[in-house]
Structures are given as structure tokens and as C-alpha cells.
Amino acid sequence: MKIGFLASGRPWLAAVLAVGGLGLGSSAIAQEHTHDLTRLGTVEFKVECSATAQEDFNRAMALYHSFAWNEASASFADVAAADPACGMAHWGRAMVMLDNPFLWPGNLPPDKLDAVADALEEARSAGLTTEREQGYVEALQAFVRDRDSLDHRSRVQAFEEAMGKVAADNPDDMEASILHALVTSANFEPADKTYANQMRAAEILEPLFQSHPDHPGVAHYMIHTYDYPSLAEHGLEAARRYAGIAPDAPHALHMPSHIFTRVGNWEDSIASNIASAKADGGMTLNTHHGYDYMVYAHLQLAQDQAAQDAMQQARGATKVDHFATAFAYAAMPARLALERGEWAEAANLALEPPADAYPWQKYPHAEAINAFARGIGAALSGNAAAARDQQVRLEALREATGPAYWVEQVEIQGDIVGALSLCADGQVQDCIAALKQAAAREDATEKHVVTPGPILPARELLADVLLANDQPAEALTEYAVVLAKEPNRYRAVAGAMEAAKKAGDLDKARAHAAHLLKQAGKADSERASLQSAQRIGPRQ
Structure with a gap:
């Protein structure tokens, strides 16, 4: 189902321009805006339902892949109305109820898990005519079956393994592979610095990204999979493409900023979130989440007034x-x-x-x-x-x-x-x-x-304390560690500049000063560190 694709050499930027200028007032938008999601990318998810239900199902899954929960829920309801015997409509409702997998487990109270289980029972009652469809339902059932006795990690592991079996049993079903990659990526261990689950998900998604460049889920889940300091560079192509794949979906406009933030590309992060807030109209949590990213990015550019304005716009949006x-x-x-x-x-x-x-x-x-x-x-x-x-x-x-x-x-x-x-x-x-x-x-x-x-960052505060207590060389080392993980963090660059100066490394101090002055070239506020950078002067 081709729902629309915005072609451009820089599709994420084209999407920003398509939704309007860079200034917005969230309160006014929230009063006037209604979501009209038509350009969502290409999704073909085969179900054994009527032709009308099939079309609605493709749209519902396109919405799901861009985390447009309200609209996806309504679309799955349309599927059920078009074909009451289409059990997969209720599987879709259950998937939507689970919300963003990357917010698990804190976002899954017992009553929500109970509702998911009820929806899966409705799927069976309505009708599942193939082993493939039964596999999808049973995979999700593995996540909620023992919810009263098993912990979250055990159940999500069972879900991951069950989705892997659905994908293996149906090698021509791209959607099964995509959802397997999604659950695998979301089921990561925060302390695992080998990023084993993320790498497994990437192995699934990367070939699909080349063969299906306008599928919203592939680009979206690649961004999530690479949203870590040591992996972020691998997600840049998906970040630059996703907004153009689904330019009507607010979350698709926001998600590139996850990668832009990881690589310290602050202006692109701001542009992504302005576009997302405009498209969202201040109606969902996506707006508030995106404004936090925007505030953070403005502050890294010494745009303190712009950051303050962004916070006020968030407060004017619909409360969620x-x-x-x-x-x-x-x-x-x-x-x-x-x-x-x-x-x-x-x-x-x-x-x-x-x-x-x-x-x-x-x-x-x-x-x-x-x-x-x-x-x-x-x-x-x-x-x-x-x-x-x-x-x-x-x-x-x-x-x-x-x-x-x-x-x-x-x-x-x-x-x-x-x-x-x-x-x-x-x-x-x-x-x-x-x-x-x-x-x-x-x-x-x-x-x-x-x-x-x-x-x-704790390490940045450690560097600050070392610098304040006449240990500039040690401070410089700590700032470097911060910047390796958080590129272009303003405070770390400014701290490294002062530490290098106090340590007597004037070349390094001048290099950091030049970096800071370039990064804050559009600053809207006075900061003492910028004045210090100007005094240190350019590298000779």
C-alpha cells in the first residue's frame, strides 16, 4: 500500500519545510490542528480478510510502524468493522495497546496486559485462518500468558523468541522479520556494551533497508537500534530518510533527532523536532518528548532564549x-x-x-x-x-x-x-x-x-571539580571521555578549553575555543565561556 513518499536529496529537511516555518505557537496549534495522516510509506501486511479490510490493515500497520497510536487503533477498528471475521484486527489492537516497546516495562501496568490478553482472545474468536496468523497471536500471547508469575524480562524474552519463530517459519513475510527485529532491539540489556541484541536486530533490518527503502518500520527501528553513542553513526542514513518516508507522522519527524543528538548535530535535531511539533499540533506526548530534545539541542548552541521559548511552548501544549x-x-x-x-x-x-x-x-x-x-x-x-x-x-x-x-x-x-x-x-x-x-x-x-x-553527566561534573581544584590535566582527560560519548556537548567543550589553558596546552585550548565559537555561532545569549573563547583566540 503506497501511502506517499516525499522524494528529496535530503528528505528529512524536505519534510521540515513541508510542514511550515520554524516558528510555532503550540497553544494555537492544539486548538486548530487535526491529524491527517496519509503519507506514511509503503506497508503490505498480508491478512486473510476482505479486500477492504486488507487495505485498512495495511494503513493501520503503517500507522503502527510510526507509533501513531490513536490513529492506528482507529484503523484496526475499521478493519474489524469491514470484516468481523478478521481476527488479525484484534491482534493489531493488542499491539497498539502495548505502546512503544522501548518504554517497557514501566509503561505496562497489569490492567494493560489484561486488556492485551482479552484482545488476543477476541482475535481467536473472530477467526485466524492460517498457521501464520495463529503464530502472530501466539507470539504476543507468550508475552502476556504468565504475567502474574513471570517477570517482565522473562516474558519479553519469550516474545522475542516466539516472533523469531514466526519469522523463520514464514521467510517470505517481511513484516514478521521487522517485528522480530523491533522486539529484539527493545529487549536489550542496558549493561551490555557489546550491544548483542541491537546487532541482531541490525542484521535483520539492514538488508531490508536497502531492498525496501520506503518502509516506515525499517527506518524507524534502525534509528532505535543505533541510538547509542558507539553505534549512532550507523543510523545516520535511516535518520535522514525516515522523515521523508512518513512525512505526515509526527513521530517519524521526531525520531531522526535521536541520531542527530547522539552525533552532536544540534541544528538538525532542532529542525526535526520543530517539524514534529508542528505536525503533532501539541496533541500527544510526542510533542512534549520532542520539546525536551529541542531544549537540550538549543542549550548546546548557547541559544538559551530559544531553549526557554521551547519549554514555554511545551507547557502550552495539551497536557498528556x-x-x-x-x-x-x-x-x-x-x-x-x-x-x-x-x-x-x-x-x-x-x-x-x-x-x-x-x-x-x-x-x-x-x-x-x-x-x-x-x-x-x-x-x-x-x-x-x-x-x-x-x-x-x-x-x-x-x-x-x-x-x-x-x-x-x-x-x-x-x-x-x-x-x-x-x-x-x-x-x-x-x-x-x-x-x-x-x-x-x-x-x-x-x-x-x-x-x-x-x-x-557524572563524569563531566567530576571534570568540573578537578578543574576547580587545580588538577587541569586530569580534568582534560575526563572532558575528553565525555566528548567521546556525547559529541559537541557545550559544557564539556568549554571545560576542556579551560582545562587545556590551565594545563599550559595552548594549542589544544585554542582548538577547543575555535570549536566552541563555531558551535555557538548563532548563540542568542551571553555566556562567560564564549567570552573566554574569544580571549583565547584562534589557533595560530
């Missing part, structure tokens, strides 16, 4: 009760204070939106961002007691957090705040030792798909 939205709401003001080094501002950050307007108690790992920012701000303002108060708060939030990944992230945040409180107390060597431990622990994990990057 979702943990990704909660994360963005907490992260954006924290980033604005911390990336600019405004420690007093960070120490006094309110939890926004106000607690009475948003159910923060549902999302302790998102609220932890506020405690983390306040703790850093207090410690770096010299207030050890206030920092320790936030450390205690982080400990409580850790206890309230469910998924193991987020428990660890909140623990790391508490370790960082505790380490910096030692600095505020004058216990510098203990502070440095504790920061080294926190940095090593953070390095052993991966960032979650919900965030463009750490609120402040």
Missing part, C-alpha cells in the same frame, strides 16, 4: 498523562538551569507543572530529576545541608520507583548529589573519589530512549 511527558516537564527546567551553570536557580527549582495539576506521585523517576537538579544547585552554591536534603529526597523517590532501570538511575543521581555535598563541605578528595565511582556506574548504563542525554 504519561511518564515520558512527566520526564520532559521535569527535565526541561532542570536543563535550563544546569547547562547554564545557574546553580542558585537550580537549587530553587519548583516542580512544574504544579503538583496539583500533574500526578507526580505516579512518576517518581521523573520527579527525581527535580531533586537531582536542586541537589546539584545547592551543592555547587556551597550549601551542603540543602544538598543532603535532596539526597534524602532522592532516596525516598528511589524506594517509590518500580522498574529496575530507573531505580538504578535514581541511585546514581543520589550518589552524585552526595558526592558534591562533600565538596561543599570542603572534603574535596572524598568528593572526587565518590564522583569517580558515580561516573563509572553511570558509564556502565545506557541512556533511556525518553531522554536526549543525561541531565548533567
